[in-house]
Amino acid sequence: MKFRTFAAFVGPSIFLMLLFIAAPLVSVFLQSFQITQPVVETQQIETCTPGFLTQTCVTETKTVPILDEFGKIVTTTEWVGFLSYQRVLQLDRVSEAISSGQIGDILQIDFWKALRFTLTFTLITLPLVIGVGLAIAVAVNNAAKSLRGQIIFISLLPFIITPVIGSLSIYWLFVGDGIITSLMERWSGQDIAMFAQAWTIELLMLFYRVWHVAPFAFVIFYAGLQTVNQDTLESAIIDGASRWERLRYVVIPHLMPLIIFIALIHLMDAYRVFEEIVGFRSQAHVISLQWLTYDFLEPDDAGNRAISRASASAMLTMIGIVFLLVPLLRRTWRDHKGSTH
Amino acid sequence: MSTPKALRQPLSLRIGSAAFLIFWCLLAAFPIFWIGVMSFKVPVDAFAPNPLDVIFGPETRARGKGLSILDIVVGLVVLWWASRIAMRQLPKLVEKYSPFGLVALGWIVAALAFGVAFVVVFFGILPPVMGFLNNITGPLGVTVLGLTTEHYVAVWVENEFWRNFMNSLIVTTGVVTISLTVGTLAGYGLARSGSNIAFWILIIALIFRALPHSVLVAGYLPVFVNSAEILRPILGESAPTLYGKPFAVIAVLVSINQPFTIWMLRSFFQNIPTDLDEAARVDGCTHFQAFRWVIMPVMWPGVITTGLFSFLLAYNDFLVTSLLLDAQNQTMVPSIVGYFNRETTTTDQVEAVAAAVSITAPLFLLVMVFQRQIVSGLTAGAVKG
CATH class of the missing domain: 1.10.3720.10 (MetI-like)
Structure with a gap:
């Protein structure tokens, strides 16, 4: 294919990605070093209220935003260096916590709290998703052929459901008067509030994520199991390998590329954990990195969006992505080299 | 083709594997099934501590909203027929009547028409007919399953x-x-x-x-x-x-x-x-x-x-x-x-x-x-x- 035809085919897609992915990235990077504020002036304002004999007058100095001829607020944009990053990271409070020996206080700061949760969430769900997915795949492979279609249908439901709705459906089971909470209360005889402390919320979030992603792993492993070399399995049986050994030394090595694939996709997606926070309404106890950026972008009570701090926290989130992707990219690059030479 | 003896699984393994699958299917479907059930009950039933109360909805039933055995049977039959028509008849009709090269369009029209017809029959025609039948069949017409669509009406129409x-x-x-x-x-x-x-x-x-x-x-x-x-x-x-x-x-x-x-x-x-x-x-x-x-x-x-x-x-x-x-x-x-x-x-x-x-x-x-x-x-x- 000539380069010009190739460019004509790929052009629209590249244009969209440059305009809506690459350009925003650059602008976020620049915004994170800028702060846009309304220009304000201080005015002496005398307010008088009628009183007996004389008026009561109070003179106040107020800061008032300057308006331009269209009645819009005039804003200025300044370069502020790492100020926004400092506001997000709050390094002075971190060093204070370290010097006073109270390391736990670091986790009171939003960014570090979000980072801690995002990382533990990603790392704990990863083996669970792969393990549960593999277990379901092996069990379905073992089930009667006529039932497999129905089982796959049911298994796809948690995967296909809107993440916010999925987490809400779990939330409603465990909310104060939810059915499972009532059952647990009856068994244990004490009052249980699943959404009053961080660790129970985190447990439910882990459960939700595994419930939501395991079907994806299952479908891929199930497809992989259909291509296991039967001859190798047979020779393993002749060599006296037990069921477990066959799984461990024949099936799992065969599935290894798929395990790596799922691990990568899952790392990318779990690092972006966000919908659980919305569905479980856990912002008071548990937050994630992406939720932090989202929260800065939401208008506050005065209707302002903290764009600079959002950009700074977005750039900090990106650092994690880089760590995640470098090994993957090196591997792909090596494969590509290997395939062309 | 029979499996060789060496490949045959011991009973315990088969039971274990089947039990695990049943457990997973329940786990996968339960939260979705449950919000479906809750959405049709009055609040007292939806958040009742007893699961059976949530399913059968005594409060909802007490307000006169619910299904009798007859309703359920007829409803299931209609659903079954609808699915059969969708699976068997509809593809043939689409192939027969859609103009050449516009099969996708034909499918969209067919799906819309089918959807509208289903809604009209199931929610428009069936309730009054069943109301009449319930009155004359006696014990079969007594409501056993509390069910109300008031929340859907509130969500879709009022909100x-x-x-x-x-x-x-x-x-x-x-x-x-x-x-x-x-x-x-x-x-x-x-x-x-x-x-x-x-x-x-x-x-x-x-x-x-x-x-x-x-x-x-x-x-x-x-x-x-x-x-x-x-x-x-x-x-x-x-x-x-x-x-x-x-x-x-x-x-x-x-x-x-x-x-x-x-x-x-x-x-x-x-x-x-x-x-x-x-x-x-x-x-x-x-x-x-x-x-x-x-x-x-x-x-x-x-x-x-x-x-x-x-x-x-x-x-x-x-x-x-x-x-x-x-x-x-x-x-x-x-x-x-x-x-x-x-x-x-x-x-x-x-x-x-x-x-x-x-x-x-x-x-x-x-x-x-x-x-x-x-x-x-x-x-x-x-x-x-």
């Missing part, structure tokens, strides 16, 4: 959820059509070019796939809010404010979706032998003609699968739509947050459940119809590429 539904429809249709048009072109180009540029484009797309969406939205927001001023020098007075506009959100979702779309379509295109293009080229087609008239007709399974995943992305999105659309143009998923803020009484809570079920129902239908395509889409990325 105007249909507006959100229309907005979702606009956004998802836009996203699916544009991202498939742009994506098939790019996917074909990438699959047929072995050059280094194609490789690098795919790698960069992979990096873009990993980006958190909030990072990108942080880039869009200031530009979209001020776009009227920014674009005025170019477009003059008609420059639009992109914030809150569905078409801007469509463009954003299409782009965010592009990396995934081109990877998936590329892997589908790679499965189509190059001989096909070459034959067409020998016969005097240009690359584009070969793509349009020779490759696309055999690509439909891949296009449908990719379209499904584009649909899911647009439909399920919360982050982008909640930040870039104003309340007036809000789609279904973000609008459910409005119920949280209002959620003061249990009635509001059950209405939120009903809204959640309304959002899930189309997805449920989607899996029923397209299960095979979804499975093939999931495996296309992993097994082949």
Whole structure:
């Protein structure tokens, strides 16, 4: 294919990605070093209220935003260096916590709290998703052929459901008067509030994520199991390998590329954990990195969006992505080299 | 063919495996099933401590709203007939009456007609008929299962959820059509070019796939809010404010979706032998003609699968739509947050459940119809590429 035809085919897609992915990235990077504020002036304002004999007058100095001829607020944009990053990271409070020996206080700061949760969430769900997915795949492979279609249908439901709705459906089971909470209360005889402390919320979030992603792993492993070399399995049986050994030394090595694939996709997606926070309404106890950026972008009570701090926290989130992707990219690059030479 | 003795599984293993599968199926379906049940009960029943009370709804029954055994039997029969017509008769009718080359259009018309007919029969004709039958059949006509649709009526009619539904429809249709048009072109180009540029484009797309969406939205927001001023020098007075506009959100979702779309379509295109293009080229087609008239007709399974995943992305999105659309143009998923803020009484809570079920129902239908395509889409990325 000539380069010009190739460019004509790929052009629209590249244009969209440059305009809506690459350009925003650059602008976020620049915004994170800028702060846009309304220009304000201080005015002496005398307010008088009628009183007996004389008026009561109070003179106040107020800061008032300057308006331009269209009645819009005039804003200025300044370069502020790492100020926004400092506001997000709050390094002075971190060093204070370290010097006073109270390391736990670091986790009171939003960014570090979000980072801690995002990382533990990603790392704990990863083996669970792969393990549960593999277990379901092996069990379905073992089930009667006529039932497999129905089982796959049911298994796809948690995967296909809107993440916010999925987490809400779990939330409603465990909310104060939810059915499972009532059952647990009856068994244990004490009052249980699943959404009053961080660790129970985190447990439910882990459960939700595994419930939501395991079907994806299952479908891929199930497809992989259909291509296991039967001859190798047979020779393993002749060599006296037990069921477990066959799984461990024949099936799992065969599935290894798929395990790596799922691990990568899952790392990318779990690092972006966000919908659980919305569905479980856990912002008071548990937050994630992406939720932090989202929260800065939401208008506050005065209707302002903290764009600079959002950009700074977005750039900090990106650092994690880089760590995640470098090994993957090196591997792909090596494969590509290997395939062309 | 009988299994050799060495491969036969011990009973304990088979029971264990079956038990695990049953447990998983219950676990997978239970939360979704349960919100479905809750949405049809009055609040007292929906949040009753006894599971049987939630299922049978004594309070709902006490208000005279419910189904008798006869209702359930007739309802199931009608449902069964409807599904049989959908599976057996409908495809034949579509094939017979849709004009040549417009089979897709025929399917859309058929699906709409079927949907409308089903709603009319099931919700329009059946209730009065059953009301009459229940009166004359005695014990069979006594309500046993509490069931009320008042929350759905409240959500869809009083809270105007249909507006959100229309907005979702606009956004998802836009996203699916544009991202498939742009994506098939790019996917074909990438699959047929072995050059280094194609490789690098795919790698960069992979990096873009990993980006958190909030990072990108942080880039869009200031530009979209001020776009009227920014674009005025170019477009003059008609420059639009992109914030809150569905078409801007469509463009954003299409782009965010592009990396995934081109990877998936590329892997589908790679499965189509190059001989096909070459034959067409020998016969005097240009690359584009070969793509349009020779490759696309055999690509439909891949296009449908990719379209499904584009649909899911647009439909399920919360982050982008909640930040870039104003309340007036809000789609279904973000609008459910409005119920949280209002959620003061249990009635509001059950209405939120009903809204959640309304959002899930189309997805449920989607899996029923397209299960095979979804499975093939999931495996296309992993097994082949």
